[in-house]
Amino acid sequence: MGTNSGLYALTEEHEAIRAAVRDIAEREIAPYAAEVDAESRYPIEAQKALTAAGFHATHIPEAYGGEGADALATCIVIEEVARVDMSASLIPAVNKLGSMPVILSASEDLKQKVLAPIAAGEAMISYGLSEREAGSDAAAMKTRARLEGDSWVLNGTKAWITNSGVSEWYTVMAVTDPGKGANGISAFAVHRDDPGFAVGPKERKMGIKGSPTRELYFTDCTIPADRIIGAPGTGFKTALRTLDFTRPTIGAQAVGVAQGALDASVAYVKERKQFGKAVSEFQGVQFVLADMEMKIQAARHLVYVAAAAGEQGRSDVTRVSASAKAFASDVAMQVTTDAVQLFGGAGYTQDFPVERMMRDAKITQIYEGTNQVQRMVIARSLLR
Numbered sequence: 336m337g338t339n340s341g342l343y344a345l346t347e348e349h350e351a352i353r354a355a356v357r358d359i360a361e362r363e364i365a366p367y368a369a370e371v372d373a374e375s376r377y378p379i380e381a382q383k384a385l386t387a388a389g390f391h392a393t394h395i396p397e398a399y400g401g402e403g404a405d406a407l408a409t410c411i412v413i414e415e416v417a418r419v420d421m422s423a424s425l426i427p428a429v430n431k432l433g434s435m436p437v438i439l440s441a442s443e444d445l446k447q448k449v450l451a452p453i454a455a456g457e458a459m460i461s462y463g464l465s466e467r468e469a470g471s472d473a474a475a476m477k478t479r480a481r482l483e484g485d486s487w488v489l490n491g492t493k494a495w496i497t498n499s500g501v502s503e504w505y506t507v508m509a510v511t512d513p514g515k516g517a518n519g520i521s522a523f524a525v526h527r528d529d530p531g532f533a534v535g536p537k538e539r540k541m542g543i544k545g546s547p548t549r550e551l552y553f554t555d556c557t558i559p560a561d562r563i564i565g566a567p568g569t570g571f572k573t574a575l576r577t578l579d580f581t582r583p584t585i586g587a588q589a590v591g592v593a594q595g596a597l598d599a600s601v602a603y604v605k606e607r608k609q610f611g612k613a614v615s616e617f618q619g620v621q622f623v624l625a626d627m628e629m630k631i632q633a634a635r636h637l638v639y640v641a642a643a644a645g646e647q648g649r650s651d652v653t654r655v656s657a658s659a660k661a662f663a664s665d666v667a668m669q670v671t672t673d674a675v676q677l678f679g680g681a682g683y684t685q686d687f688p689v690e691r692m693m694r695d696a697k698i699t700q701i702y703e704g705t706n707q708v709q710r711m712v713i714a715r716s717l718l719r
């Protein structure tokens with residue numbers, strides 16, 4: 336297969352990674368998923384297991400002590416973790432989201448400083464773009480950074496930041512040249528020990544309750560001048576380019592949670608008896624399962640194509656990544672909702688995982704750009 340074929344190739348190594356992650360996920364992550372959700376607590380067992388096996392940030396290049404795994408491998412890791420626990424899948428997913436701006440645009444020194452501890456499993460990283468009043472319209476952000484001597488001084492508040500409080504590092508987008516709109520935004524690497532940095536209380540969410548979401552506060556937060564990621568004014572471009580590489584990972588989460596819901600449904604309908612037989616014997620039930628399977632297969636292929644598009648440097652990567660994210664997350668919502676339906680009343684209780692999966696799936700339609708925003712991105716690219 337050519338390097339710019341527009342498709343992807345799954346190797347034996349990819350399959351080996353899938354088998355290894357599935358084993359860890361089932362033995363060391365799945366047993367805690369219900370408890371993590373019920374108690375809204377961080378899935379520390381998952382973090383330990385993923386880090387011990389080197390699956391916490393597989394995308395980091397070998398030059399910084401990482402595994403140097405390709406985008407497809409990273410998607411497979413995230414998919415397999417999400418199949419048992421969406422919250423835990425945000426550990427590898429957000430490590431990629433937070434570090435991609437650094438990988439794409441930072442100086443060599445900053446890459447070493449930030450990426451090496453993440454690769455070593457000694458630190459995690461979050462991504463700070465959104466604000467309360469600047470979500471879909473992220474370029475309307477108000478957080479400011481000004482150069483004072485050898486330091487950048489940040490002021491403002493970021494909202495909805497995944498894994499904040501747990502992460503040591505934060506990539507933060509802030510306005511450095513207010514007259515210039517999106518071209519006046521720069522990206523920075525902030526460490527949680529930097530003076531003037533603090534995180535807020537945890538949001539009380541519908542799902543992914545194991546993944547803390549908090550605000551970030553910058554009050555004359557002072558960081559060394561060389562913590563800027565790329566040149567001043569390039570931060571928003573870096574933030575958007577990052578999403579080309581990470582929207583497939585949200586698609587992978589969506590495929591994973593949908594697969595988890597289908598697997599649970601297949602097992603349940605074979606066990607559950609009504610009218611004197613297993614409900615799996617009713618064609619009406621079988622057709623629901625078949626539709627779930629078709630949608631998941633289609634979503635998985637599109638997600639893998641999008642992952643490969645980033646690797647191949649394809650010119651349509653933005654459109655393909657947005658398509659994969661939107662399609663797979665819509666599939667995840669449909670499939671997890673169908674799963675609850677197939678479980679009947681039991682599906683509506685916390686005695687089975689499908690209600691959690693339905694709540695968790697919902698976020699994949701919202702973050703890294705809502706699915707309305709993905710459709711705007713796709714249409715803009717078509718009409719250009």
Ligand SMILES: Cc1cc2nc3c(=O)[nH]c(=O)nc-3n(C[C@H](O)[C@H](O)[C@H](O)COP(=O)(O)OP(=O)(O)OC[C@H]3O[C@@H](n4cnc5c(N)ncnc54)[C@H](O)[C@@H]3O)c2cc1C
Nearest residue numbers: 462463464465470471495496497548701702703704705707
């Ligand atoms: C759990 C969680 C974790 C998150 N993690 C992070 C993170 O780690 N880092 C980060 O930076 N952000 C994060 N976010 C923020 C997330 O990316 C935003 O919530 C999202 O981009 C939507 O922004 P908003 O919430 O302000 O919605 P709004 O922009 O206010 O949108 C409201 C509604 O209007 C629609 N809409 C808006 N504009 C248009 C338009 N032009 N055309 C059509 N419809 C439109 C939207 O689709 C939506 O339905 C997270 C959010 C959540 C809930």
